[in-house]
Amino acid sequence: MAELSLQHIDKIYDNKVQAVFDFNLDVKDGELIVLVGPSGCGKSTTLRMVAGLEDISNGHLLLDGKEITQTPAKDRDMAMVFQSYALYGHMTIYENMAFSLTLRKENPNVIHKKVLAAAEILGLTSQLNKKPAQLSGGQRQRVAMGRAIVRNPKVFLFDEPLSNLDAKLRGATRREILLLHKRLQATMLYVTHDQTEALTLADRIVCMSMGHVQQVGTPLELYDSPNNVFVASFIGLPPMNFYDVKVVGDQLQGNGFKVTLTPEDKMTLAGYEGKEITLGVRPENFIEGEGIKVSVTNNENLGMNTLVYGTGEGGVKVTAKLKGWKNFKVGDTVSFDIVRKHFFDKETTNAIRGDK
Amino acid sequence: MSKVKTPEDKYIQRDRMRYIKNSACSNLCYLGLLFDVFYFVLIYRQDVGTYYYTIQIGASIIYNLVFMLAVFLASEAVKNYKKNYSIVLLVAGAMQIVRMFVIPAAAHSAETLVAGEEVMVMTDGTFTKAIVYLAVSAAALLFSAVLNYIRCSALEAHVKSLENSKA
Incomplete structure (x- = not known):
């Protein structure tokens, strides 16, 4: 012992x-x-x-x-x-x-x-x-x-x-x-x-x-x-993507993109209406969809996954880890949806959790 | 009070030889070498005129060089349980005994002229020292040879039994 x-x-x-x-x-x-x-x-x-x-x-x-x-x-x-x-x-x-x-x-x-x-x-x-x-x-x-x-x-x-x-x-x-x-x-x-x-x-x-x-x-x-x-x-490789966003109604407004909040997200962010927060998204939590539109700057195939690096409107940078073998070319336009979000207080950098 | 060794203790002791160097035998070789050095330094530093200026002392010097080389090589070999080197050590040890009857025996009873005076080549004290040095050297080498032979045989048998048990 x-x-x-x-x-x-x-x-x-x-x-x-x-x-x-x-x-x-x-x-x-x-x-x-x-x-x-x-x-x-x-x-x-x-x-x-x-x-x-x-x-x-x-x-x-x-x-x-x-x-x-x-x-x-x-x-x-x-x-x-x-x-x-x-x-x-x-x-x-x-x-x-x-x-x-x-x-x-x-x-x-x-x-x-x-x-x-x-x-x-x-x-x-x-x-x-x-x-x-x-x-x-x-x-x-x-x-x-x-x-x-x-x-x-x-x-x-x-x-x-x-x-x-x-x-x-x-x-x-x-x-x-x-x-x-x-x-x-x-x-x-x-x-x-x-x-x-x-x-x-x-x-x-x-x-x-x-x-x-x-x-x-x-x-x-x-x-x-x-x-x-x-x-x-x-923790996490590649590291999490971070974006400065503002909580406006049921949306997060970032520089050149908007993200719709789920009811759970809204509960978590209760009290942050109108305030700026940091949105964190893990690369593996991006999927191809209709949300954030970026222009591909690099495409790395890892076998099971593909790392896609892109830059969107307003200079927003995205690193996404997509399942399967993708062949995006530099300059291709890809849109991503977010399946899981992390929220952080912009001043304290601490995580925002609904129960606190 | 020493503990009674169980069969398991004996087995482990034999098994340890597979990984531990045979330092005891090797160190005995070094002891034999050291006392040989004491012996020839004792002989060569004697101030007895030209008494030793013969072919015998030349042969003694060459023998010492060969002896030291052989015993040193044997010490390294027995460290790694080389059974055949027991023979080298046995011969070297026996030769040390033989040497007692060559230079020391001859010089002990001899007299020589130094600056016009008759002097004893080897006093009783020097003779005793020379004999003791050669005797210790011989004992160390012979003991090392016997111990190495016993250990090597035990190790061989142990390794064989391990191989048989694996097969």
């Missing part, structure tokens, strides 16, 4: 730069939490604070209800997997995996059992006599994970473990991490800037920006009900 609790955690460096602001999170036993955000948002700093590699300026860190804010890294019973693998080049894979346990002077026979078990889980049994330089990037990352597994820690920490891998390997290793999590049922904290990793791996995602937590929720919650414009723009 390993429940982790981060309470009002701040990180302020000696030069007074604050990297993390009032971070609060309760991680349940066996949960895989992904911290996601752009570079410099404080996600790695948060992970390093949990690991004990950075001091916590303010706040409390609890593991299974026990305060570990000031506990040295070696006594926290956490194992970290780094982007750069951090393997010892002169040691074999077996020795690399056994190293931390050897340092702790564990019984060699026990170490052997643990290393073989971890190697079996990760499919590394046949590689144990090799040196890291003889392995591929994906295999090296598995060794790094194996080194964490043998310690049987309470919490696994992953700091962008897949960033050094090519796209194909990244996908494969991602699936391995997911299987590993299912098999070990361990509590894991995973940092990435790749939203695909976040969406596919996480039980819950913590989306961060500029040191602040923007939203904590399941992948579907973040995708379907983003808290604000930042989360809406960060």
Whole structure:
């Protein structure tokens, strides 16, 4: 059992730069939490604070209800997997995996059992006599994970473990991490800037920006009900389209286009009559229809889908993800209808939800 | 108090050899090398005029070079459980014993002229040191050879049993 609790955690460096602001999170036993955000948002700093590699300026860190804010890294019973693998080049894979346990002077026979078990889980049994330089990037990352597994820690920490891998390997290793999590049922904290990793791996995602937590929720919650414009723009690929519009009766009036509101939309926007808001539309929520008319500027076929980029009257830009293989030419005129809309307050950038 | 080893412990110990280098044997080789170096430094730094200026000392120097190369290569080989190198180590160890009866034995009973005075080539103290260095070197190499042979045989049998169980 390993429940982790981060309470009002701040990180302020000696030069007074604050990297993390009032971070609060309760991680349940066996949960895989992904911290996601752009570079410099404080996600790695948060992970390093949990690991004990950075001091916590303010706040409390609890593991299974026990305060570990000031506990040295070696006594926290956490194992970290780094982007750069951090393997010892002169040691074999077996020795690399056994190293931390050897340092702790564990019984060699026990170490052997643990290393073989971890190697079996990760499919590394046949590689144990090799040196890291003889392995591929994906295999090296598995060794790094194996080194964490043998310690049987309470919490696994992953700091962008897949960033050094090519796209194909990244996908494969991602699936391995997911299987590993299912098999070990361990509590894991995973940092990435790749939203695909976040969406596919996480039980819950913590989306961060500029040191602040923007939203904590399941992948579907973040995708379907983003808290604000930042989360809406960060989650989803290609990113959401945003338009400044005015609520006029049962219509949204934008620069060069009009969108009719459904009765549900009208209920959501009650109180915003005559006001300007931000309309968000995911590329996959556009379908060919009669609404917004644009001139095609680019057409990218992805196989199952086609990305259509266009510019409409008043300079309105549209990125649409249409099903199937389309062959629009530059300059063709296409009209789109919107099947799902997201509304954001223009001043606060927060999502407008009917119940609030 | 040492624990009684269960059959499982013994099995794991053998299985570990598949992944752990044979450092004990390799280190014993280095020990043998080190004491050989102590021995020849002791002999070559003696100030006994021209006593050692014979073909024998030339052969000794060449032998030392060959010995060091052979033992070093053997140390690397036994580290990776190469059974045949036990023979190299056995020969090298035996030769160290033989060497006790060559230069030290001859020099211990000899006298030579240094600056017009008769002096003993090798005092009792130097002789004892030389013999101890060669003896330790020989013991280390012989022990390494035997240990390597036992471990390699155990590993071979273990790997064979694993292959049989897979088949």
